[in-house]
Amino acid sequence: MSAYLVRRALQAVAVLAAMSLLVHVLLALMPGDPVDLMAAGDPRMTAADLQRLRELHGVDRPMLERYLAWAGTALQGDFGWSRAFRRPVLEVIAPRLWNTVLLMGSALALALAIGLPLGIWAAAREGSMVDRVVNLACFAGAATPTFWLALLLMMLFAVQLGWLPAGGLPPARSGLAGSLRHMALPVATLALAEAGIYARHLRAAMVEALAEDHVRTARAKGASRLRVLLVHALRNAMIPVATVAALGFGGLFSGALVTETMFAWPGMGKLIYDSILGSDFNVALVALLFATLLTLLGSLLADIACAALDPRISLAEAGRE
Amino acid sequence: MIPRRVLGRAAIALAATLALLCAAAPLVEAALGLDHEATDLLARLEPPSLAHPLGTDDLGRDLLARLLHGGRVSLLVGVVAATIAAVLGTGLGLAAGYLGGRLDSILMRVTDLVIALPLLALLIVLAAIDLTRLGVPEDMARSPEAGLARIVAITAAFGWTTVARLVRAATLSLRARDFVRAAVALGASPARVMLVHILPSAMPTVLVATALAVGEVIKFESVLSFLGLGIQPPVPSWGNMLTNAQELIWTAPALALWPGLLILGTVAACNLLADAAARRMRPARGGGRR
Numbered sequence: 001m002s003a004y005l006v007r008r009a010l011q012a013v014a015v016l017a018a019m020s021l022l023v024h025v026l027l028a029l030m031p032g033d034p035v036d037l038m039a040a041g042d043p044r045m046t047a048a049d050l051q052r053l054r055e056l057h058g059v060d061r062p063m064l065e066r067y068l069a070w071a072g073t074a075l076q077g078d079f080g081w082s083r084a085f086r087r088p089v090l091e092v093i094a095p096r097l098w099n100t101v102l103l104m105g106s107a108l109a110l111a112l113a114i115g116l117p118l119g120i121w122a123a124a125r126e127g128s129m130v131d132r133v134v135n136l137a138c139f140a141g142a143a144t145p146t147f148w149l150a151l152l153l154m155m156l157f158a159v160q161l162g163w164l165p166a167g168g169l170p171p172a173r174s175g176l177a178g179s180l181r182h183m184a185l186p187v188a189t190l191a192l193a194e195a196g197i198y199a200r201h202l203r204a205a206m207v208e209a210l211a212e213d214h215v216r217t218a219r220a221k222g223a224s225r226l227r228v229l230l231v232h233a234l235r236n237a238m239i240p241v242a243t244v245a246a247l248g249f250g251g252l253f254s255g256a257l258v259t260e261t262m263f264a265w266p267g268m269g270k271l272i273y274d275s276i277l278g279s280d281f282n283v284a285l286v287a288l289l290f291a292t293l294l295t296l297l298g299s300l301l302a303d304i305a306c307a308a309l310d311p312r313i314s315l316a317e318a319g320r321e
Numbered sequence: 322m323i324p325r326r327v328l329g330r331a332a333i334a335l336a337a338t339l340a341l342l343c344a345a346a347p348l349v350e351a352a353l354g355l356d357h358e359a360t361d362l363l364a365r366l367e368p369p370s371l372a373h374p375l376g377t378d379d380l381g382r383d384l385l386a387r388l389l390h391g392g393r394v395s396l397l398v399g400v401v402a403a404t405i406a407a408v409l410g411t412g413l414g415l416a417a418g419y420l421g422g423r424l425d426s427i428l429m430r431v432t433d434l435v436i437a438l439p440l441l442a443l444l445i446v447l448a449a450i451d452l453t454r455l456g457v458p459e460d461m462a463r464s465p466e467a468g469l470a471r472i473v474a475i476t477a478a479f480g481w482t483t484v485a486r487l488v489r490a491a492t493l494s495l496r497a498r499d500f501v502r503a504a505v506a507l508g509a510s511p512a513r514v515m516l517v518h519i520l521p522s523a524m525p526t527v528l529v530a531t532a533l534a535v536g537e538v539i540k541f542e543s544v545l546s547f548l549g550l551g552i553q554p555p556v557p558s559w560g561n562m563l564t565n566a567q568e569l570i571w572t573a574p575a576l577a578l579w580p581g582l583l584i585l586g587t588v589a590a591c592n593l594l595a596d597a598a599a600r601r602m603r604p605a606r607g608g609g610r611r
């Protein structure tokens with residue numbers, strides 16, 4: 001187990017290092033360098049000033065050299081300053097990281113709470129009306145762009161019915177009810193987008209599990225219908241679902257980016273979007289790395305869940321290949 | 322409820338109708354006397370009428386004509402990018418599945434990684450880079466064609482992984498079949514075995530994967546365009562037609578409905594098509610029964 005965790009940690013470090021280099025290269029291709037942006041904000045600057053600033057900040061040096069310099073300070077825990085917020089990058093990111101974890105965690109929980117019962121129900125009544133309706137709903141869900149779903153929910157609950165706020169964080173001291181009201185629409189958007197995936201995979205896995213010998217044995221020895229479904233079949237059927245969840249964190253974060261941007265939810269996704277459009281490159285780079293770390297951690301947790309569900313999977317062997 | 326077979330045919334019919342209507346957008350415009358670029362500030366946000374079958378948008382442009390032209394762009398991007406992704410993915414999947422070894426393990430690592438990464442954030446970075454810094458001439462980099470090419474390149478660059486996975490799996494099972502082993506025994510080169518013997522049998526898989534990829538690409542294009550980083554106005558696409566919709570949901574909800582419905586319909590048609598084709602390919606597992 002610990003050897004496995006060490007190997008996964010090393011992989012994560014390698015991915016993050018590769019990602020930081022890649023993003024560094026891409027950010028260097030963005031329109032305008034930081035010094036241009038400073039100049040745009042101060043009309044008194046002369047060409048000589050600009051040249052001096054370029055030398056001072058090392059903007060004129062080659063890409064690789066700049067990357068190594070950044071990596072050197074980053075390894076010491078200094079990720080630089082945000083141009084837009086005029087604060088250290090980490091201070092900008094920390095509260096947003098929490099907001100995103102909150103959004104993604106609640107959405108994942110809600111998606112599982114919707115998707116798993118539907119998947120079990122559809123599999124238990126394979127071929128019935130219920131099965132078909134669930135199947136069709138999953139198909140429609142998979143084809144719906146998240147941002148459009150967000151628009152629809154906004155239109156229904158914030159505009160037509162006026163029940164819920166259309167976005168933003170709850171004002172300070174609004175209590176639990178206020179926070180839940182503000183979270184409702186973003187979480188629902190993200191959860192509905194994901195629920196169909198889980199329902200579809202669980203249904204398929206349950207149908208297979210229900211056809212297996214041990215389930216027949218359980219039925220033969222007189223286990224109740226519910227017990228067969230929830231105890232004997234579900235446990236095996238959860239394994240592919242956990243795998244899907246493990247691979248799904250990247251998609252979940254992409255969904256969170258859209259949802260946060262639309263509902264003005266101050267999380268990592270919105271921060272990445274805003275910082276790229278606002279040329280706040282220090283923030284964009286570090287925020288992307290944290291987002292990557294978040295998805296890698298998510299898939300690690302789901303992998304561990306997989307191994308817990310299936311004694312045949314040994315973490316010590318997984319990933320070595 | 323509708324049997325699967327009918328659903329598959331309905332998907333084909335829907336996809337074909339949408340594609341035809343969009344391809345014939347200029348003809349439809351001419352027949353109905355519409356113009357997707359003409360603004361009419363005195364007729365903003367009009368409800369549907371004889372002159373404007375679906376009403377007008379916030380600049381008084383005809384919504385139906387814009388939807389059709391937007392569909393041309395969205396479908397073009399979807400089909401072209403998915404085709405490029407399919408060619409790339411098929412090549413890599415074949416090579417990885419047949420040759421195995423180092424190439425195979427690297428490929429599988431990369432595809433795992435692409436799935437696990439915060440992909441949309443990376444796409445946004447790619448969509449925002451300045452093409453002139455890559456040596457593209459200024460006027461070319463600003464043209465609408467460059468915007469199209471950029472979004473095709475970005476979505477294709479990330480779309481190949483699903484195709485590669487599916488083709489690799491198909492190749493692995495085909496590699497062990499007798500006719501492939503016979504070809505190898507007869508001295509066929511690896512390239513010949515892959516292209517002449519395995520590829521034709523893997524073709525159904527490739528088509529299914531491509532249909533899925535078209536849907537995926539259209540979704541990615543729409544979200545990037547929606548965020549203002551894909552197809553740039555005034556060129557309409559289903560995604561960027563929704564960009565302003567969020568501010569207008571209080572006054573003109575219909576503007577937010579139509580483009581989204583078309584994206585949903587198109588992506589659903591692609592997925593159903595892939596599903597129907599996949600069922601055809603393995604009749605033993607209940608193509609007709611269910």
